[in-house]
Amino acid sequence: MNLTLRIWRQSGPQDKGRMVTYPVDDVSPDMSFLEMLDVLNERLILAGEEPVAFDHDCREGICGMCGLMINGDAHGPQRGTTACQLHMRQFKDGETIDIEPWRARAFPVIKDLVVNRSAFDKIIAAGGYITAPTGSAPEAHAAPVAKANADAAFESAACIGCGACVAACPNGSGMLFTAAKVTQLSLLPQGQPERYTRVIGMVDAHDEAGFGGCTNAGECTAVCPKGIPLNTIGRLNRDYLTATAKRGDTPGS
Amino acid sequence: MELFTEGEPIADTKAPDGPVEKRWETRRFEAKLVNPANRRKLTVIVVGTGLAGGSAAATLAEQGYRVRSYCYQDSPRRAHSIAAQGGINAAKNYRNDGDSVHRLFYDTVKGGDFRSRESNVHRLAEVSVNIIDQCVAQGVPFAREYGGLLDTRSFGGAQVQRTFYARGQTGQQLLLGAYQALERQIGLGNVEMHTRHEMLELVVVDGRARGIVVRDMVTGEISTEMADAVVLASGGYGNVFYLSTNAKGCNVTASWRAHRKGAYFANPCYTQIHPTCIPVSGDHQSKLTLMSESLRNDGRVWVPKAKGDDRDPRQIPEDERDYYLERIYPSFGNLVPRDIASRAAKNVCDEGRGVGPTKLGVYLDFADAIERLGRKAIEAKYGNLFEMYERITGEDPYRVPMRIYPAVHYTMGGLWVDYDLQSTIPGLFVIGEANFSDHGANRLGASALMQGLADGYFVLPTTIAHYLASGPLDKVDASHPAAVQARRDVEDRIARLLAVNGDRTVDSFHRELGQIMWEHCGMERSEAGLRKAIDEIRALREQFWQRVRVPGDGEGLNQSLEKAGRVADFFELAELMCIDALHREESCGGHFRAEHQTPDGEAQRDDDRFAYVAAWEFTATGEPAVLHKEDLKFEYVHPTQRSYK
Numbered sequence: 001m002n003l004t005l006r007i008w009r010q011s012g013p014q015d016k017g018r019m020v021t022y023p024v025d026d027v028s029p030d031m032s033f034l035e036m037l038d039v040l041n042e043r044l045i046l047a048g049e050e051p052v053a054f055d056h057d058c059r060e061g062i063c064g065m066c067g068l069m070i071n072g073d074a075h076g077p078q079r080g081t082t083a084c085q086l087h088m089r090q091f092k093d094g095e096t097i098d099i100e101p102w103r104a105r106a107f108p109v110i111k112d113l114v115v116n117r118s119a120f121d122k123i124i125a126a127g128g129y130i131t132a133p134t135g136s137a138p139e140a141h142a143a144p145v146a147k148a149n150a151d152a153a154f155e156s157a158a159c160i161g162c163g164a165c166v167a168a169c170p171n172g173s174g175m176l177f178t179a180a181k182v183t184q185l186s187l188l189p190q191g192q193p194e195r196y197t198r199v200i201g202m203v204d205a206h207d208e209a210g211f212g213g214c215t216n217a218g219e220c221t222a223v224c225p226k227g228i229p230l231n232t233i234g235r236l237n238r239d240y241l242t243a244t245a246k247r248g249d250t251p252g253s
Numbered sequence: 254m255e256l257f258t259e260g261e262p263i264a265d266t267k268a269p270d271g272p273v274e275k276r277w278e279t280r281r282f283e284a285k286l287v288n289p290a291n292r293r294k295l296t297v298i299v300v301g302t303g304l305a306g307g308s309a310a311a312t313l314a315e316q317g318y319r320v321r322s323y324c325y326q327d328s329p330r331r332a333h334s335i336a337a338q339g340g341i342n343a344a345k346n347y348r349n350d351g352d353s354v355h356r357l358f359y360d361t362v363k364g365g366d367f368r369s370r371e372s373n374v375h376r377l378a379e380v381s382v383n384i385i386d387q388c389v390a391q392g393v394p395f396a397r398e399y400g401g402l403l404d405t406r407s408f409g410g411a412q413v414q415r416t417f418y419a420r421g422q423t424g425q426q427l428l429l430g431a432y433q434a435l436e437r438q439i440g441l442g443n444v445e446m447h448t449r450h451e452m453l454e455l456v457v458v459d460g461r462a463r464g465i466v467v468r469d470m471v472t473g474e475i476s477t478e479m480a481d482a483v484v485l486a487s488g489g490y491g492n493v494f495y496l497s498t499n500a501k502g503c504n505v506t507a508s509w510r511a512h513r514k515g516a517y518f519a520n521p522c523y524t525q526i527h528p529t530c531i532p533v534s535g536d537h538q539s540k541l542t543l544m545s546e547s548l549r550n551d552g553r554v555w556v557p558k559a560k561g562d563d564r565d566p567r568q569i570p571e572d573e574r575d576y577y578l579e580r581i582y583p584s585f586g587n588l589v590p591r592d593i594a595s596r597a598a599k600n601v602c603d604e605g606r607g608v609g610p611t612k613l614g615v616y617l618d619f620a621d622a623i624e625r626l627g628r629k630a631i632e633a634k635y636g637n638l639f640e641m642y643e644r645i646t647g648e649d650p651y652r653v654p655m656r657i658y659p660a661v662h663y664t665m666g667g668l669w670v671d672y673d674l675q676s677t678i679p680g681l682f683v684i685g686e687a688n689f690s691d692h693g694a695n696r697l698g699a700s701a702l703m704q705g706l707a708d709g710y711f712v713l714p715t716t717i718a719h720y721l722a723s724g725p726l727d728k729v730d731a732s733h734p735a736a737v738q739a740r741r742d743v744e745d746r747i748a749r750l751l752a753v754n755g756d757r758t759v760d761s762f763h764r765e766l767g768q769i770m771w772e773h774c775g776m777e778r779s780e781a782g783l784r785k786a787i788d789e790i791r792a793l794r795e796q797f798w799q800r801v802r803v804p805g806d807g808e809g810l811n812q813s814l815e816k817a818g819r820v821a822d823f824f825e826l827a828e829l830m831c832i833d834a835l836h837r838e839e840s841c842g843g844h845f846r847a848e849h850q851t852p853d854g855e856a857q858r859d860d861d862r863f864a865y866v867a868a869w870e871f872t873a874t875g876e877p878a879v880l881h882k883e884d885l886k887f888e889y890v891h892p893t894q895r896s897y898k
Binding site: 012028030031032034035036038039042045046048049050051053055056057058059060061062063064065078080081085086087089110111114116117118120121124125126128129130131132133134135136137138139140141143144145146147150153154157158160161184185188190191 | 308311312315326327328329330331333335336345347383385386387388389390391392394395396397398399400401402403419420422425426429432433434436437439440446448471498500501502534535537538539540542543640641644645647710711714756758760761802804805809810812813
């Protein structure tokens, strides 16, 4: 296949950035999207040009490091698929493909297609955990978990923290990411003691990090490579409401 | 020139005496403690945030130490432990199927082909049960039965069901548990986290590890960080083969820099080739994708009986198929350990019975399982793996048998550590895949997660306290001559890499190195092949330093520069791997020497000559390394020829 790529180039956070066009020939349909970018970069290096910087690591769809806007879609055209698992057989010979970084206030561009997503870590640090210092755990079978709850907790826990939800959201909201963790932990008996302090801590950290608010556009769940459902946000909202009510009337909370 | 010389044997591994089941208890009791008020004054550097590093950093911070954590990814949650699929072993015996700490110990020593230390492996088996408790308390969503209790499944090399799992994403869920514990400590101000930082040198002061030199991968800034102890949890070196199931960024640099500073490197030739990976599809291939071993619970491995049979696999009748694992190993069948399954696949392909476009593949067929259990049950167990397979190959494994082929997956070798997980440099501890300790010559499935978390949550926090309690160490800062020199070395090396400005890319060198290693130091090794490989590696390394082109400069994000530094270290490691493989004139586990096999083609160990750990001391690049032997004693599990027949 022969393709025309239009790629966002930005030398650093201060640079304004621009789209640059690169023809790429002899692309195999069995290549992954990132392998196609590897081929381009090899050619750029040998031609004395600066290769395109992009984030990636595991290349098997689980680490969450890669993230590209491909023709305006977070992670590209194939549903439930990260950019690293997207293969070129999804594209047509002669196609022009636009490749851009995640664009959101909370994810500033570092270089080219690489953005800073450390705001996600801050949300987790503000409550996305169960306090269980090493060595303090009771026997694993002490608290059975209904299979339906365990399965639902797993579905939410499958989030890879890639940020596609934020990039796709018209408000740049990180609510699906936040809600996925809130949902996982609030479905488990181990997560109950911190259930309401957790949701307030995480939502506050979310807002402070510069993410926008959720207006139920639903773009997030449409692009989520792990299919995190939108109803997690409903669950977060219910917990948040309960939590704020409790905060008002419970001494010491 | 000689390839290596032999030095003094390693006499003491610091394991306590006494019955094996009492040794860890003894060590824990005898280990000195650090008063909680003094812990605040002690700084520990942890490099890497996978299962071992993440759990260690979180636990040390909980205990009150000041922790500095480093990872090259943009978040600690992305370390490659995240990609482990199948599960984690633990001797809970919830199935009442005859499991016990002793059986897990036995299976692991046997699975490692009698090349691991009994005392370490027993401790691992003991601690395994605590890991499951810890992870459940953190909210790790393990698979459960309808009664609400934890589900388990079988894995290779075991006849009990002791593997706990979270669908095909066990590593992800365990890592997120450790990551969340770590983030909690970051939020509390107990851990200073440095993402997108790469360790490029170890600082050794008066014979002790006292710091590291790191490069900020965003700004290019080089800095020296000092501490009271350094923990390496920087993973394995499978990417020396270029193609592997490792993440693209996985590298040996942290370990190799420590090795060059005096830490012995043990058993580098022990690499695990995983039998069930998606075959290579072309020259553009940048990495290989694993299909979890758990698939062998229900999938049946076969090739056509006739050579060159090109029919659609569904058209090949039952009696013209060779379910070779079931045929050769009737008692373990499709669940033989990884080294055995991999070599069997290689053998049938070498016979000309391989399948797929490259003929380097065998079928993993779920037709029987789907008929027996129904598509729904298979979907529930392996859905995400089947989807992944279809995305990559464009074929639907519910209808057409999967094609699989072995690929480099894990490295059992690593920095040598004693029973306390301390390297030969005092104050330098090594945990997880980065050390060599528990898996011998072959790791069993679902044991990597177990070892990473055992080291990080339970073992290291006890043993490092003993070291720290022996202080206080002299106060040193980054102006110490040894620290200044280490930093200068890093700067010089970067300048050298940038200055070559040759005509070949880093990747082209890495790929060529990988081909040499796969060809001669992969699934089967021979004296002639290894000697050839050593010559080729040396020649290629010279070429690298004359012809590599690293564009850009050292200021700011430069991914080519990052890769160049890592590949430069892989060259040196590759040579040591081949020397280790050449000197070990026996076959054991993942190390198969063509010259040493039984009449029916199984690995032929030589316990009289090689029942030792080969720990290598660095001298200078291209100069002979020094071999130090640590004899292995087997008091509880008596070496036999491993049989899975």
